Amino acid sequence: MITKKRRLIAVVLVKNGNVVQSKNFVEHKRVGSPFTIIDRLSRWNADEVIYLNIRPEISHQNRKDLNSENMNNFLEIVGQVSKRAFMPFVVGGGIRTFEDVQKIFDLGADKVSINTCLSKDTFFIEKSSKLYGSQSIVASVDVKIMEDGKYFIFVNGGKEKINIDLKDYIKLIEDIGAGEILINSINRDGSQSGYDIKLINEISSYTKLPIIGLGGAGSWDDISAVFENTKIDAVAAANIFHFTENSYFEAIKYLNEKKCNLRPPILSDITKVKL
Numbered sequence: 001m002i003t004k005k006r007r008l009i010a011v012v013l014v015k016n017g018n019v020v021q022s023k024n025f026v027e028h029k030r031v032g033s034p035f036t037i038i039d040r041l042s043r044w045n046a047d048e049v050i051y052l053n054i055r056p057e058i059s060h061q062n063r064k065d066l067n068s069e070n071m072n073n074f075l076e077i078v079g080q081v082s083k084r085a086f087m088p089f090v091v092g093g094g095i096r097t098f099e100d101v102q103k104i105f106d107l108g109a110d111k112v113s114i115n116t117c118l119s120k121d122t123f124f125i126e127k128s129s130k131l132y133g134s135q136s137i138v139a140s141v142d143v144k145i146m147e148d149g150k151y152f153i154f155v156n157g158g159k160e161k162i163n164i165d166l167k168d169y170i171k172l173i174e175d176i177g178a179g180e181i182l183i184n185s186i187n188r189d190g191s192q193s194g195y196d197i198k199l200i201n202e203i204s205s206y207t208k209l210p211i212i213g214l215g216g217a218g219s220w221d222d223i224s225a226v227f228e229n230t231k232i233d234a235v236a237a238a239n240i241f242h243f244t245e246n247s248y249f250e251a252i253k254y255l256n257e258k259k260c261n262l263r264p265p266i267l268s269d270i271t272k273v274k275l
Helices: 033-041 074-083 099-108 122-132 164-176 197-204 222-231 247-257
Strands: 007-015 018-023 027-032 048-053 087-094 111-114 136-146 151-155 158-163 179-185 211-214 232-238
Touching: 007 027, 007 033, 007 211, 007 247, 018 033, 027 033, 033 074, 033 087, 048 074, 074 087, 074 099, 087 136, 099 111, 111 158, 111 232, 122 136, 136 164, 136 197, 151 164, 164 197, 179 197, 179 232, 197 222, 222 247
Parallel strands: 007 048, 007 232, 048 087, 087 111, 111 136, 136 179, 179 211, 211 232
Antiparallel strands: 007 018, 018 027, 136 151, 151 158
């Protein structure tokens, strides 16, 4: 019996300064400002939030004023969001060096999410884990099921396949000191067809690290299905939180009704930015 409270995590995808909805990692629809959504999530008392910069190669271009919805500099966005985030704040996208990790933590993040460099430059990840603690390092793994039914790992925004067996990759993640694994199904991304529970359970069998499942939420039932059919610590979702009024609050309320062992829903009157 699971007694520890499980988590519902909101993922905010940022592209060129805007929050976007994603489908299969290739279609991106603008839905709003990176500041509006964090204010809502803070009011809804979200368990945790992950900001992912999905186009880091353009995040430094065309710097604009903070009052603009299109402020493109991702680090500036992180700095502003960290002041408004009243929950654990995770940042990922374009993290390639130890200096990148330092910048993110200096700006107020609680954790970093690392993807592409997991198999390419493990030294700085090990160094970061030792300095900041393994609990601050989230290994982000994007997985795609191919025509032969096998799972393969992709990096660089889903564009580059890594020729490492999935089980061996998870072992590598453990060895370099990551404290948590974010599993994202490329096939299910934006599909609203439910999570890849088979994938989640397969990876769960390879490791004792906490696992976050992502990709495929089209309803609150899709999220409850993961909690009911896996033993993972947390479920994450992105697009679905842009669909309905008070979406995160309503999700937590529904999941509690389904006995998914999450904390009770709370609406906060937080209105001020942290100093």
